[in-house]
Amino acid sequence: MEHSLFLKPRDLFMDVVNPKDYVQIDSVSHMYQSLKTSVQKPLKMILLYGRPGTGKSMLLHKLHHDLSKHQKVCMIDIPIIDEDDFLRVLAHKIYSYASREALTLTRFLELSTAVNYPVIPIVLLDEAQLYSPSLMEKIRLISDARALKFVIALHKTDNEDILAKEHFQTRIWESIELQNASHEELKIYIQKKLLKANCFDVASMINDKNIKLINKLTRGNYRDSNKLMFSLFSLYVWYEENNPRKIKYNALATKFIEMAAIHTGLIHA
Amino acid sequence: MLDISKLERRWLKYKIKKILPYTLLITTVTILGFTIPFVLSNRHSSKAMIPLKKDAIKVKAPNTENDEGAMVLEPSMHFIESMDTPSTPITNTPTSSTKPAPTPKHSIAPIASLPTPTPAIAQTQATKAPQPIVKGKLTSIKRDDTAFDIHEIEDRFKDTSNPNLGVYIAKYHYDHGNYSEAYNYALKTNSINNSIDDSWLIFAKALVKLGKEEQAKKTLQLYISNSNSQAAKNYLDTLDKGGSK
Known part of the structure; x- marks a missing residue:
């Protein structure tokens, strides 16, 4: 099992957001560059939205990874629902202010004026759709005071028009929408990820038919694609060890892709 | 941990479910394809017999008129x-x-x-x-x-x-x-x-x-x-x- 051809590819697709695993795809790369440019502008809030699995979290982590070398950047990937906790965590992470007591908005703004950064610190909020309207209002007030700059990533749903919400209507902001991967983008994503890790043999096994099926099953969702590929290579690892005759090395087997989709819940069987 | 045998059984079930409608459709079309021409030909033959009888009846009339x-x-x-x-x-x-x-x-x-x-x-x-x-x-x-x-x-x-x-x-x-x-x-x-x-x-x-x-x-x-x-x-x-x- 240690020498399995599919062990390394399996670990590559583990569902973990790591900026080092960021894969350059033209469309995503373009989004990232526009996000980086927007961050440099005197904007108070930047909105990053899209359907689940479009790479919002990855972009935020990548941005955090790249910007933190030059300026103060705070990444909150797990939403802090409690308003007092939210301000306390921000005060601690940005101003290194530790307090066990609840922190008021006024006190937080006093702290921001007391600690003077040459460049306004950036706060990256992932899964922002989980924040309450009152907390969003506080975030708006903080950004209005130019104490902090916020990059907010949230899910776009069919039932809800995020941009129509009151706290996003009056602010000076920029919005970037991320799209699901197309067939070609998914192909590049998977191939590049494998080639980056020198998994040439496995990369050569993936053909257009395989990609088409994977894209159909995951609907271009990067997270689902990662899960599917992880399950798929887990299956290959098992078969390579227990029943290697069933493996054909010229292409990924449709049967195994479908089995992986059943295992990950993409196919209800 | 993957339970391969269970997963294979689920995959087989899924495949059967997926193929079944197409199989039924093809079977129905095939049956209809064989049945319809047969029924139509039967109708044609039964229709063809009626005019023959009419002709047989008509034979007598023209003779008397001519x-x-x-x-x-x-x-x-x-x-x-x-x-x-x-x-x-x-x-x-x-x-x-x-x-x-x-x-x-x-x-x-x-x-x-x-x-x-x-x-x-x-x-x-x-x-x-x-x-x-x-x-x-x-x-x-x-x-x-x-x-x-x-x-x-x-x-x-x-x-x-x-x-x-x-x-x-x-x-x-x-x-x-x-x-x-x-x-x-x-x-x-x-x-x-x-x-x-x-x-x-x-x-x-x-x-x-x-x-x-x-x-x-x-x-x-x-x-x-x-x-x-x-x-x-x-x-x-x-x-x-x-x-x-």
Whole structure:
């Protein structure tokens, strides 16, 4: 099992957001560059939205990874629902202010004026759709005071028009929408990820038919694609060890892709 | 941890579910593809039969219209008339295929009189002869459907194997000089029922007409030994005396 051809590819697709695993795809790369440019502008809030699995979290982590070398950047990937906790965590992470007591908005703004950064610190909020309207209002007030700059990533749903919400209507902001991967983008994503890790043999096994099926099953969702590929290579690892005759090395087997989709819940069987 | 056997079972179930609608669709289309042309062809054939009947009916109408107004076409019923005549051998004719008539032995004509044309046959010939059309008088033309009738009776005999029909057909052919046909039908009738005097007599007479008199005698002797038929004895005597050829 240690020498399995599919062990390394399996670990590559583990569902973990790591900026080092960021894969350059033209469309995503373009989004990232526009996000980086927007961050440099005197904007108070930047909105990053899209359907689940479009790479919002990855972009935020990548941005955090790249910007933190030059300026103060705070990444909150797990939403802090409690308003007092939210301000306390921000005060601690940005101003290194530790307090066990609840922190008021006024006190937080006093702290921001007391600690003077040459460049306004950036706060990256992932899964922002989980924040309450009152907390969003506080975030708006903080950004209005130019104490902090916020990059907010949230899910776009069919039932809800995020941009129509009151706290996003009056602010000076920029919005970037991320799209699901197309067939070609998914192909590049998977191939590049494998080639980056020198998994040439496995990369050569993936053909257009395989990609088409994977894209159909995951609907271009990067997270689902990662899960599917992880399950798929887990299956290959098992078969390579227990029943290697069933493996054909010229292409990924449709049967195994479908089995992986059943295992990950993409196919209800 | 992956449970591969369970996953394979779920995959198989999924595949069957996925393929099943297509399989059903293809099967249905295939069945329909075979059934519809069959049904349509059946309809066509049943429709085609109706016009044939209509045509058959129409045949009579144009004949009456195209001919002169004085001409009247009537179907030939002479064979039924001849059946009604007790003095002729044709009276033995069955009238129904479903209800076979009993063989009336008492109505059989003497063998000696068979070769001579019966009054019924003479009447038939008279109807066949063209009648001169007299101006100012109604001329009735009788259509001769005898040939059609005998074929119909032959068909009925084939279907029902009624010996009475067989005797009638054999007699008919004998009367019309078709001795080989008469022989055949008498033979068939004898094989169905070997106790009908008329059938054996026609059989023997046909053999005589076909030049096999000795065979006819042997057949009659054989039949007489089994049935003690007086008619057969009479005819055998006639043959022995060198008459009735």
